[in-house]
Amino acid sequence: GDSVTQMEGPVTLSEEAFLTINCTYTATGYPSLFWYVQYPGEGLQLLLKATKADDKGSNKGFEATYRKETTSFHLEKGSVQVSDSAVYFCALNKNNFNKFYFGSGTKLNVKP
Amino acid sequence: DSGVTQTPKHLITATGQRVTLRCSPRSGDLSVYWYQQSLDQGLQFLIQYYNGEERAKGNILERFSAQQFPDLHSELNLSSLELGDSALYFCASSETGGVQYFGPGTRLTVL
Numbered sequence: 720g721d722s723v724t725q726m727e728g729p730v731t732l733s734e735e736a737f738l739t740i741n742c743t744y745t746a747t748g749y750p751s752l753f754w755y756v757q758y759p760g761e762g763l764q765l766l767l768k769a770t771k772a773d774d775k776g777s778n779k780g781f782e783a784t785y786r787k788e789t790t791s792f793h794l795e796k797g798s799v800q801v802s803d804s805a806v807y808f809c810a811l812n813k814n815n816f817n818k819f820y821f822g823s824g825t826k827l828n829v830k831p
Numbered sequence: 832d833s834g835v836t837q838t839p840k841h842l843i844t845a846t847g848q849r850v851t852l853r854c855s856p857r858s859g860d861l862s863v864y865w866y867q868q869s870l871d872q873g874l875q876f877l878i879q880y881y882n883g884e885e886r887a888k889g890n891i892l893e894r895f896s897a898q899q900f901p902d903l904h905s906e907l908n909l910s911s912l913e914l915g916d917s918a919l920y921f922c923a924s925s926e927t928g929g930v931q932y933f934g935p936g937t938r939l940t941v942l
Binding site: 753755761762763764765768808810812818819820821822823824 | 833864873874876879886887921923925930931932933934935936
């Protein structure tokens with residue numbers, strides 16, 4: 720069945736380090752892909768999305784490219800800040816059924 | 832502000848009790864989703880409604896039930912509560928084929 724797999728956390732980085740959080744998916748058809756972020760004590764917020772192959776989603780310095788050939792949607796940021804400390808969720812949406820599948824979440828800790 | 836509202840924000844109750852969590856989706860969104868997030872676990876999908884009808888079921892216990900009303904708000908009913916039901920419960924809504932928007936959550940504590 721359809722699913723999303725993301726790297727286990729926690730990921731601990733120093734401020735200004737480069738970030739990659741891996742996400743791969745299994746799905747038939749052409750799903751939309753998303754990254755959500757959950758800051759401590761809050762609900763999930765959409766960070767970025769991509770709706771078709773080779774699309775690049777970007778927001779707040781984060782980027783992810785929809786790679787159909789490798790079924791991946793890895794999240795990257797060139798220089799993380801302490802304020803980026805949060806849990807990041809990769810997700811896919813099978814548009815025709817409006818069903819969402821979430822990864823297990825990756826906790827990011829950024830140290831000053 | 833996502834436009835999705837959830838009440839109450841916090842709920843403390845005892846084992847064996849029954850509670851109702853309420854969610855109002857964003858204006859115009861027909862789909863409502865319920866999720867459970869425990870302390871050390873990810874997001875567990877419980878159930879999805881679309882325009883008043885159940886669309887998909889996830890890992891929802893038989894003690895739990897939900898419904899979506901004609902005005903599109905939704906309620907999640909949790910009964911015979913156990914200690915392990917303590918968690919954050921999130922509601923989300925989406926338009927067809929679109930982004931899912933999450934509410935702020937209800938923190939349930941079962942003592």
